[in-house]
Amino acid sequence: MDNIYQEALIAxxxxxxxxxxxxxxxxxxxxxxxxxxDEVMISLKFSADGKTVERVGWEGHGCVVSQASxxxxxxxxxxxxxxxxxxxxxxxxxxxxxxxxISSGREKCFMMGLEAIQKALS
Amino acid sequence: xxxxxxxxxHFPILDQEAHPGKPLVYLDSAATSQKPKSVIEAMNHYxxxxxxxxxxxxxxxxxxxxxxxxxxxxxxxxxxxxxxxxLIFTRNTTEAINGIAYGWGxxxxxxxxxxxxxxxxxxxxxxxxxxxxxxxxxxxxxxGLQDEAEINLAEFEKAVRQPxxxxxxxxxxxxxxxxxxxxxxxxxxVRKHAKGARIVLDAAQSVPHMPVxxxxxxxxFLVFGGHKMLGPMGIGGLVVRLNLLKSSEMQPWxxxxxxxxxxxxxxxxxxxxxxxxxxxxxPDVASALGLAEACxxxxxxxxxxxxxxxxxxxxxxxMQLSRIKGLKIIGPKPKNYNRLGxxxxxxxxxxxxxxxxxxxxxxxxxxxxxxxTMPLHQACGWxxxxxxxxxxxxxxxxxxxxxKAFDRVNQIFGL
Numbered sequence: 001m002d003n004i005y006q007e008a009l010i011a012x013x014x015x016x017x018x019x020x021x022x023x024x025x026x027x028x029x030x031x032x033x034x035x036x037x038d039e040v041m042i043s044l045k046f047s048a049d050g051k052t053v054e055r056v057g058w059e060g061h062g063c064v065v066s067q068a069s070x071x072x073x074x075x076x077x078x079x080x081x082x083x084x085x086x087x088x089x090x091x092x093x094x095x096x097x098x099x100x101x102i103s104s105g106r107e108k109c110f111m112m113g114l115e116a117i118q119k120a121l122s
Numbered sequence: 123x124x125x126x127x128x129x130x131x132h133f134p135i136l137d138q139e140a141h142p143g144k145p146l147v148y149l150d151s152a153a154t155s156q157k158p159k160s161v162i163e164a165m166n167h168y169x170x171x172x173x174x175x176x177x178x179x180x181x182x183x184x185x186x187x188x189x190x191x192x193x194x195x196x197x198x199x200x201x202x203x204x205x206x207x208x209l210i211f212t213r214n215t216t217e218a219i220n221g222i223a224y225g226w227g228x229x230x231x232x233x234x235x236x237x238x239x240x241x242x243x244x245x246x247x248x249x250x251x252x253x254x255x256x257x258x259x260x261x262x263x264x265x266g267l268q269d270e271a272e273i274n275l276a277e278f279e280k281a282v283r284q285p286x287x288x289x290x291x292x293x294x295x296x297x298x299x300x301x302x303x304x305x306x307x308x309x310x311x312v313r314k315h316a317k318g319a320r321i322v323l324d325a326a327q328s329v330p331h332m333p334v335x336x337x338x339x340x341x342x343f344l345v346f347g348g349h350k351m352l353g354p355m356g357i358g359g360l361v362v363r364l365n366l367l368k369s370s371e372m373q374p375w376x377x378x379x380x381x382x383x384x385x386x387x388x389x390x391x392x393x394x395x396x397x398x399x400x401x402x403x404x405p406d407v408a409s410a411l412g413l414a415e416a417c418x419x420x421x422x423x424x425x426x427x428x429x430x431x432x433x434x435x436x437x438x439x440x441m442q443l444s445r446i447k448g449l450k451i452i453g454p455k456p457k458n459y460n461r462l463g464x465x466x467x468x469x470x471x472x473x474x475x476x477x478x479x480x481x482x483x484x485x486x487x488x489x490x491x492x493x494x495t496m497p498l499h500q501a502c503g504w505x506x507x508x509x510x511x512x513x514x515x516x517x518x519x520x521x522x523x524x525x526k527a528f529d530r531v532n533q534i535f536g537l
Contacts (some may be wrong), residue, residue, distance in 0.1 A: 004479075005476070005479075005480065005534045010534070010535065011319055022364070035491055035492075036474065036490065036491040036505070036506040037473055037491075037496070037499060037505045037506050038473075038475075038505070038506070041247065061477040062475075062505075062506055063473035063476045064472060064473065064476050064478070065475065105479070106475070109475055113224065
């Protein structure tokens with residue numbers, strides 16, 4: 001079904017938030033979706049105590065699902081504790097798009113950003 | 123007269139709605155084809171009336187199952203112009219290629235030897251050789267493309283002129299570009315410059331769409347998968363030239379029951395009977411039977427007719443899709459059967475996954491991604507492509523539905 005293609009999601013993908021890499025970052029990570037070649041580069045700046053994310057910058061290429069999901073995630077990351085971020089799941093992101101579930105065929109697109117962040121933090 | 127609307131009636135799965143009010147239009151046959159009723163019924167009939175393990179049984183069902191296994195193998199071999207003993211059933215094309223690596227490659231390659239392949243290969247015809255190189259110390263040379271559409275023949279010739287080329291592997295019909303490779307020309311270049319080198323032809327996407335004759339093609343190994351040619355999943359074939367199969371160059375690579383001559387506690391000898399020597403373990407009789415039935419179905423249509431029908435669809439799809447704003451079709455422009463099976467494209471502002479999903483919402487099934495040809499996508503700078511692919515039941519009306527689905531794409535993306 002195409003009900004994921006709501007205006008909000010397309011608008012988010014067209015004008016993504018935080019979509020510039022940070023010039024000075026504490027952590028950089030390159031994530032890919034092997035099933036389609038989509039990719040994302042994420043840069044993070046941590047708080048002085050290293051426990052929370054202070055700033056986020058990213059760049060990516062991919063479908064609107066992966067780009068919109070990464071955009072929303074980037075806003076959610078700011079001020080979040082690293083220990084919390086490691087526990088996030090797709091259920092933490094779906095409500096932003098008014099969704100309860102995503103088809104198995106698109107889950108990898110939707111989760112590319114979060115999986116990249118979690119791998120970077122692990 | 124070949125009438126795809128009549129052919130379609132043999133495929134019950136196609137008579138359904140994909141979404142409420144949206145009839146299913148199946149344009150993903152390069153990934154797997156649908157199966158005619160006769161194939162499904164033959165397999166059901168086997169399990170309902172004839173099932174037993176093959177060979178060495180003396181009872182009536184075992185006799186019947188053995189007979190069906192052997193006649194099915196004969197039918198499939200005949201369909202691709204091979205002798206029955208030259209065909210080894212595998213699970214799929216990928217397993218067949220692995221069979222060449224383990225059954226031939228491990229015994230004939232060493233450090234300093236060269237394997238030549240091309241950038242348009244399916245991962246199965248590259249990764250297997252990468253791994254074989256790791257095990258033997260051989261080197262893999264990958265030939266590039268010309269005009270993002272065809273094998274660069276000058277580069278191919280240069281590659282096969284290298285010293286110690288022992289194996290050359292290439293695809294007959296590309297699953298992404300649709301390109302039909304000039305097998306005759308490629309084979310003659312190999313035979314001329316790399317004496318004694320063995321040739322592997324990946325025929326997974328050619329056998330379903332055109333007449334294929336193993337002996338005429340003059341290759342040493344030919345591989346194909348049953349599920350892309352109207353047969354069931356779980357069966358494919360490795361065809362090996364008889365004199366090679368009989369020689370010590372080719373060794374069994376799967377061991378156990380069914381392939382032995384005699385077994386002692388510490389050693390074993392293997393069967394000289396070629397139908398046993400390379401088929402270890404209980405074979406998939408029902409799938410062999412289903413595949414043989416698929417060959418009969420295709421024989422009845424006539425592969426020349428199938429090829430003409432397919433090329434008509436390719437030309438029609440190419441022409442209709444070319445008219446869509448922002449769409450670039452990849453692969454060669456259709457001319458004289460130079461491409462078959464599929465038409466893949468890239469939209470200048472909509473990602474392949476988004477395209478495929480919106481097209482699906484209109485009931486049309488297409489595939490998006492890299493189609494197991496990542497190196498090709500990288501070489502051409504394509505992140506992902508969307509592919510519409512055909513088989514005997516595909517019609518121009520199906521392609522019209524695909525074209526119509528772009529209205530929805532344009533609506534959603536405000537194009």
